[in-house]
Amino acid sequence: MPDAPLQSTGPLEGGPVIAVDRLSVTFPTTGGDGRVVRDVSLAIGRGERVGLVGESGSGKSLTARAIMRLVPRPGEVSGRVLLDGVELGVGATRDPTKWRGRSVAMITQDPLSSLNPLVRIGPQMTEMLRFHRGAGRAAARARATELLTAVGIPDPARTLNQFPAVLSGGMRQRVALAIAISCDPRLLIADEPTTALDVTIQAQVLSLLERTTAEHGTAVLLISHDLGVVSGFCERVIVMYAGRIVEAGPTEQLVSAPAHPYTRALLASVPPIQGELPERLPSIPGSPPLGGARIPGCAFAPRCPIARDVCREVEPELRAQARDGHEAACHAAGDPTWEIPELASTAEALP
Amino acid sequence: MIAWFLRRLLQMVLVVLGVVTLAFIFSNIVPGNPARLVAGPQATPQAVQLIAHQLGLDRPVLSQYLQYMWRLLHGNLGVSYALEDRTVSSEIMGALPFTIQLAIGGVLVEILIGLPIGIIAAYRAGGFLDRALNIVALVGLSMPPFWLGLMLLYYLAYKVSLFPLNGTGHPLVWYLVLPSFTLGIGGAAFYARMVRTTMISVLRSPFIEFARLKGMPERRIIFRHTLRHVLTPVVTMLGMDLGYFLGGVLIIESVFGLPGVGLLAYSAIGTLDIPMITGTVLVAAVFVVVMNFVVDVTYTLIDPRVRLSRR
Ligand SMILES: Nc1ncnc2c1ncn2[C@@H]1O[C@H](COP(=O)(O)OP(=O)(O)O)[C@@H](O)[C@H]1O
Numbered sequence: 001m002p003d004a005p006l007q008s009t010g011p012l013e014g015g016p017v018i019a020v021d022r023l024s025v026t027f028p029t030t031g032g033d034g035r036v037v038r039d040v041s042l043a044i045g046r047g048e049r050v051g052l053v054g055e056s057g058s059g060k061s062l063t064a065r066a067i068m069r070l071v072p073r074p075g076e077v078s079g080r081v082l083l084d085g086v087e088l089g090v091g092a093t094r095d096p097t098k099w100r101g102r103s104v105a106m107i108t109q110d111p112l113s114s115l116n117p118l119v120r121i122g123p124q125m126t127e128m129l130r131f132h133r134g135a136g137r138a139a140a141r142a143r144a145t146e147l148l149t150a151v152g153i154p155d156p157a158r159t160l161n162q163f164p165a166v167l168s169g170g171m172r173q174r175v176a177l178a179i180a181i182s183c184d185p186r187l188l189i190a191d192e193p194t195t196a197l198d199v200t201i202q203a204q205v206l207s208l209l210e211r212t213t214a215e216h217g218t219a220v221l222l223i224s225h226d227l228g229v230v231s232g233f234c235e236r237v238i239v240m241y242a243g244r245i246v247e248a249g250p251t252e253q254l255v256s257a258p259a260h261p262y263t264r265a266l267l268a269s270v271p272p273i274q275g276e277l278p279e280r281l282p283s284i285p286g287s288p289p290l291g292g293a294r295i296p297g298c299a300f301a302p303r304c305p306i307a308r309d310v311c312r313e314v315e316p317e318l319r320a321q322a323r324d325g326h327e328a329a330c331h332a333a334g335d336p337t338w339e340i341p342e343l344a345s346t347a348e349a350l351p
Numbered sequence: 352m353i354a355w356f357l358r359r360l361l362q363m364v365l366v367v368l369g370v371v372t373l374a375f376i377f378s379n380i381v382p383g384n385p386a387r388l389v390a391g392p393q394a395t396p397q398a399v400q401l402i403a404h405q406l407g408l409d410r411p412v413l414s415q416y417l418q419y420m421w422r423l424l425h426g427n428l429g430v431s432y433a434l435e436d437r438t439v440s441s442e443i444m445g446a447l448p449f450t451i452q453l454a455i456g457g458v459l460v461e462i463l464i465g466l467p468i469g470i471i472a473a474y475r476a477g478g479f480l481d482r483a484l485n486i487v488a489l490v491g492l493s494m495p496p497f498w499l500g501l502m503l504l505y506y507l508a509y510k511v512s513l514f515p516l517n518g519t520g521h522p523l524v525w526y527l528v529l530p531s532f533t534l535g536i537g538g539a540a541f542y543a544r545m546v547r548t549t550m551i552s553v554l555r556s557p558f559i560e561f562a563r564l565k566g567m568p569e570r571r572i573i574f575r576h577t578l579r580h581v582l583t584p585v586v587t588m589l590g591m592d593l594g595y596f597l598g599g600v601l602i603i604e605s606v607f608g609l610p611g612v613g614l615l616a617y618s619a620i621g622t623l624d625i626p627m628i629t630g631t632v633l634v635a636a637v638f639v640v641v642m643n644f645v646v647d648v649t650y651t652l653i654d655p656r657v658r659l660s661r662r
């Protein structure tokens with residue numbers, strides 16, 4: 001349990017746009033104690049790009065949904081989320097339509113089906129401008145055209161009159177992105193925005209995401225299971241394992257000198273950006289504990305190559321490392337008495 | 352799209368002709384001699400013979416069939432055996448207004464009651480209201496219409512004279528309230544269940560989550576983003592029901608004394624009035640087939656994906 005409420009906080013100008021304080025999500029029906037997100041605390045500054053990585057099932061999407069206050073039933077959420085210092089879901093922000101889409105926007109893991117198949121693109125874009133901004137019909141349409149142009153849709157006027165089914169996956173993801181940024185949110189959460197797309201389109205969508213958010217100083221929380229995608233895009237990276245933050249720090253630091261064996265394993269499983277692909281990608285043996293399973297000590301211990309007895313007994317806390325803003329939850333981190341095996345060579349090819 | 356339309360049209364004509372043919376065949380193989388029924392129990396064999404000749408019943412069935420079809424192509428449904436010198440079309444035309452209005456009343460009851468209940472139940476899925484409505488729907492589904500009709504008549508028309516007791520009069524709407532309710536209540540319960548199921552699954556879909564992430568108010572999420580998806584199965588059922596009701600609903604018509612197509616067909620069967628039987632079957636078939644077509648066209652209007660597949 002972290003002592004300071006707001007850890008994982010990088011260098012911020014002014015207050016953070018979003019501050020997440022000991023957020024937990026519990027599903028009473030799942031095995032173990034059912035806590036699939038455990039005391040996640042993080043903060044993101046204005047215009048900052050932060051990545052959230054971890055294998056599938058580590059609790060990334062639920063963290064995002066908990067921030068958006070859209071955890072599906074019967075999930076229960078505890079902890080606080082502060083938007084520009086104002087707690088969400090309390091008082092004036094009790095009504096989610098006052099801030100969702102308007103101040104915090106999110107595109108989901110399943111972009112291909114996030115557009116309503118029975119509603120034309122036009123109204124799906126303009127409804128947000130009309131509702132949040134009070135824009136008139138014509139003004140909203142003009143802005144929608146602009147936005148579609150900005151995300152690289154070739155024939156915006158025509159696209160507005162079309163149904164989602166006629167657009168390709170990449171185009172639909174662009175439309176979803178255009179919708180998400182249409183009200184200039186303070187924070188955009190992008191949950192695996194490129195996972196469903198093929199590789200060439202992935203890169204396009206990521207650079208588009210970078211361009212459109214940089215223009216308005218929108219902060220981004222990019223969620224991905226792929227450390228390669230995240231490290232190329234984000235200034236700071238947060239690594240999650242089994243519902244907990246296990247390491248966080250500036251991208252450069254985390255990639256060149258990872259402190260947690262899990263991060264090292266993730267790095268080793270990233271394909272090199274330059275050069276030949278190795279015959280077989282090294283992947284992490286074993287699998288993460290299933291949602292909410294309670295493991296004494298370090299949750300990674302069953303898969304950790306350097307685990308010792310203490311790991312199986314005492315849960316390591318998230319502790320500050322030598323470099324500023326770098327934290328890790330591992331008994332071995334920063335302890336010279338632990339033998340750290342060589343990093344896989346593939347990691348050196350990362351930016 | 353045009354090709355699709357023409358294909359459908361041809362299909363519809365074939366189905367109706369097929370049904371008429373079947374009706375013709377079945378009327379001819381049931382035991383019993385229509386001429387004897389027309390002539391009456393006291394008639395001499397000669398008289399029966401004469402009537403059989405007049406009706407063309409002494410000719411081979413195939414020749415009768417061909418003649419019937421030939422007349423049908425000219426819009427002539429023939430003359431009733433039982434009701435002398437009354438044409439089948441005039442009888443059907445006389446009965447249709449009751450049947451049509453009853454059918455419309457029936458489907459109105461189905462949607463006006465079924466849709467809102469289904470929507471509310473879906474929205475409160477698992478809650479008290481949902482469970483209560485579920486029980487109400489079950490009761491609605493399990494009440495036999497003739498029993499319900501008689502109960503309504505007894506309590507609301509006889510005991511408390513809220514509604515007219517029987518038959519028809521002015522304004523007709525007044526006489527149709529109880530029959531429509533009786534006709535539609537089972538369907539309403541079914542619609543409620545179906546709307547609930549569909550809506551629950553639509554409410555779970557990613558585009559609804561995205562609409563919530565966009566900060567859209569619930570009202571808009573229901574009316575703009577969800578209901579359209581519920582409409583497809585509702586329209587299907589509605590079209591089927593309407594087609595079916597328009598063919599005449601004997602039980603309702605007889606309980607409430609409404610002289611519609613159902614009663615007409617019933618009495619025609621009793622007297623082996625072959626042209627009348629075939630005529631009423633034809634009308635029912637046409638309604639079902641046409642409503643099916645209307646449903647298909649409506650799909651196209653609701654769902655752009657269907658439109659694409661029919662290019
Ligand atoms: N609706 C739900 N009900 C029960 N358990 C869930 C639900 N959604 C997610 N979980 C569990 O929570 C864990 C984290 O899920 P998620 O946040 O989607 O992971 P990620 O996005 O990192 O792949 C998983 O183990 C999953 O089984």
Ligand code: SF4
Pocket residue numbers: 260261262298299300301302304305306307308311316329330331332333
């Ligand atoms: S705490 Fe122990 S088991 Fe867990 S990651 Fe560190 S070394 Fe491995």
Ligand SMILES: [Mg+2]
Pocket residue numbers: 057060061062109191192
């Ligand atoms: Mg996920």
